[in-house]
Amino acid sequence: MKKNNDLYEVFLRSIRGVDHRHVGSLHADTPEQALTYARDCYTRRSEGVSIWVVKSCDITASQEQDAESFYDPMDDKPYRHASYYVLPDEVDNM
Amino acid sequence: MSESGQAIFDRRIESEQKVEPKDWMPADYRKNLIRQMSQHAHSEVIGMQPEGNWISRAPTLKRKMVLLAKVQDEGGHGLYLYSATETLNATRDEMNEALHSGKAKYASIFNYPALSWADVGAIGWLVDGAAIVNQISLQSTSYGPYSRAMIRICKEESFHQRQGYEMMIVLANGTKEQKAMAQDALNRIWWPSLMMFGPHDSDSAHSGRSMQWKIKRRTNDELRQSFVDQTVPQIEFLGLEMPDPEIKWNEERGHYDFGEIDWDEFKRVISGDGPCNRDRIRHHKKAHDDGQWVRDALVAYQTKKSAASAA
Numbered sequence: 001m002k003k004n005n006d007l008y009e010v011f012l013r014s015i016r017g018v019d020h021r022h023v024g025s026l027h028a029d030t031p032e033q034a035l036t037y038a039r040d041c042y043t044r045r046s047e048g049v050s051i052w053v054v055k056s057c058d059i060t061a062s063q064e065q066d067a068e069s070f071y072d073p074m075d076d077k078p079y080r081h082a083s084y085y086v087l088p089d090e091v092d093n094m
Numbered sequence: 095m096s097e098s099g100q101a102i103f104d105r106r107i108e109s110e111q112k113v114e115p116k117d118w119m120p121a122d123y124r125k126n127l128i129r130q131m132s133q134h135a136h137s138e139v140i141g142m143q144p145e146g147n148w149i150s151r152a153p154t155l156k157r158k159m160v161l162l163a164k165v166q167d168e169g170g171h172g173l174y175l176y177s178a179t180e181t182l183n184a185t186r187d188e189m190n191e192a193l194h195s196g197k198a199k200y201a202s203i204f205n206y207p208a209l210s211w212a213d214v215g216a217i218g219w220l221v222d223g224a225a226i227v228n229q230i231s232l233q234s235t236s237y238g239p240y241s242r243a244m245i246r247i248c249k250e251e252s253f254h255q256r257q258g259y260e261m262m263i264v265l266a267n268g269t270k271e272q273k274a275m276a277q278d279a280l281n282r283i284w285w286p287s288l289m290m291f292g293p294h295d296s297d298s299a300h301s302g303r304s305m306q307w308k309i310k311r312r313t314n315d316e317l318r319q320s321f322v323d324q325t326v327p328q329i330e331f332l333g334l335e336m337p338d339p340e341i342k343w344n345e346e347r348g349h350y351d352f353g354e355i356d357w358d359e360f361k362r363v364i365s366g367d368g369p370c371n372r373d374r375i376r377h378h379k380k381a382h383d384d385g386q387w388v389r390d391a392l393v394a395y396q397t398k399k400s401a402a403s404a405a
Binding site: 080084 | 163242
């Protein structure tokens with residue numbers, strides 16, 4: 001029996017100059033095939049000027065249950081935001 | 095018949111499209127970008143030193159946390175820019191070597207010492223302020239990864255300038271001594287801040303080419319004028335004296351006039367002979383060498399892990 005083919009994540013750059021954004025995933029046997037399928041599935045209406053495909057298993061992702069240790073340290077640092085510094089109206093345009 | 099790489103490139107630049115890493119580009123465009131972007135990255139990282147020296151001496155816990163966060167941001171901005179430069183096939187090691195050998199430059203302002211606590215305020219206000227003027231224009235640079243790094247950096251940078259100016263307001267409205275300290279910082283940091291924009295357009299070696307290629311979007315002198323125009327009212331608001339007696343509103347031009355920069359000093363500092371050039375590079379090398387055992391340990395760990403998973 002044939003083994004399952006790989007899952008690939010698909011990223012599209014909608015116009016030149018912006019970041020690639022994740023749009024979905026698909027199954028394929030090779031990266032080249034994944035690129036062709038991505039063209040067929042995700043750009044039928046000319047969405048995008050560039051496609052990236054990445055094997056899903058090559059993505060290392062943070063886990064929801066680890067969110068605390070990843071993000072909590074940032075919660076008590078409002079001074080990292082520009083709005084923390086209140087300036088008089090005359091000079092508030094910086 | 096297929097169009098030449100040069101023709102496609104020229105059309106992209108002409109029509110305000112971004113050039114992306116895998117596109118064909120002229121060798122000199124790549125070289126110019128590597129020079130400018132690595133210089134920009136080095137400036138972020140070397141810029142951590144004058145302010146970093148004050149972290150342990152910040153007058154309050156609040157100011158210490160703010161300064162720590164700012165210096166941490168600068169390190170992050172260096173990383174964004176090094177990574178963007180690596181998309182042009184320049185390696186991190188090459189860039190570090192060029193910095194250490196003096197081949198690569200960084201903003202000359204960071205070769206001046208931060209002598210008093212007020213300097214930390216003035217640096218945030220003036221040096222980050224000048225950097226923002228430059229970086230806003232670079233958001234529309236023609237190289238995609240550089241442009242995107244600039245957008246990210248500008249978003250984060252506004253807090254740097256605001257915390258510096260807020261500190262200046264406090265000092266300028268404090269005791270006589272505090273106000274004098276603010277004035278002294280302004281007087282010393284003003285000129286090197288103006289020098290950050292580089293030589294006059296007529297003397298700038300790379301400007302013409304970079305403007306043509308849209309790597310740079312506004313000239314050194316235009317950017318410098320914008321900075322002066324936005325900063326003079328901020329000096330007035332603080333109730334401090336102008337650091338340059340020639341600063342005067344010019345009705346006809348619709349801009350502030352200002353005095354001539356000491357270009358001999360500029361050349362001296364940029365070519366390695368400023369007050370702190372040797373210290374800055376020595377410190378950077380030492381930090382890099384002191385971190386060698388960490389990099390070695392990471393490689394050893396990785397080697398051990400892949401040996402274990404192969405077994």
